Amino acid sequence: MPQGSSGRPAVFMDRDGCLIEEMGYLNHPSRVHLLPRTPAAIAHLNQAGVPAVMATNQAGIARDYFSEETLHAINAEVERQLGDHGAHLDALYVCVHHPTAGHPPYRAACDCRKPKPGLLIRAAADMNLDLTRSVMIGDKPSDIAAGQAAGAAGVLVLTGYGRGEWEYRRHEWAIKPDHVAADLFDAVEWALTRVSG
Ligand SMILES: [Mg+2]
Ligand SMILES: [Zn+2]
Secondary structure, three states: OOOOOOOOOOEEEEEEOOOOOOOOOOOOHHOOOOOOOOHHHHHHHHHHOEEEEEEEEEEOOOOOOOOHHHHHHHHHHHHHHHOOOOOOOOEEEEOOOOOOOOOOOOEEEOOOOOOOOOHHHHHHHHOOOOHEEEHHEEEEEHHHHHHOOOEEEEEEEEOOOOHHHHHHHHHHHHOOOEEEEEEHHHHHHHHHHHHHO
């Protein structure tokens, strides 16, 4: 596990149910709706100089529900809406694989489908990040697990699938979040005290 201590900490964020409304398989830019406090959360990271990195599973590619071109248009719409509020993501990492659905190269036992930590590890190598001082935020236990497997802290948000997972299913989880937050803004507040501490 690469855990370089020379790098910067970052805050990683899941997309669906964390940055934007959970819509199932999101297959068109017109269905992109930022959650209410997402722009303020990202702007807070931008102002603090902490890299804001999106890390998302998009198995809809492997399942052939939408194309990579559509995926890029959707992610561009997320960035456009953030830009309207003066906020920006520093990097976006996407797993387009599924272990059993579709056809190669998308059907693959990859190392980047959360709960595996590959997206975070790739970002750390690209951006010289210190994962042990970083935080992964998401609405599913697989987000928390990916963060913790990478050596980072994992924060569960109660938006998206988060509230149902936390209230009804957490007894089944193999992992425990380092923190539980109402939404991305509260999660970023917690993360900023951690990464600057
Ligand atoms: Mg999610
Ligand atoms: Zn993958």
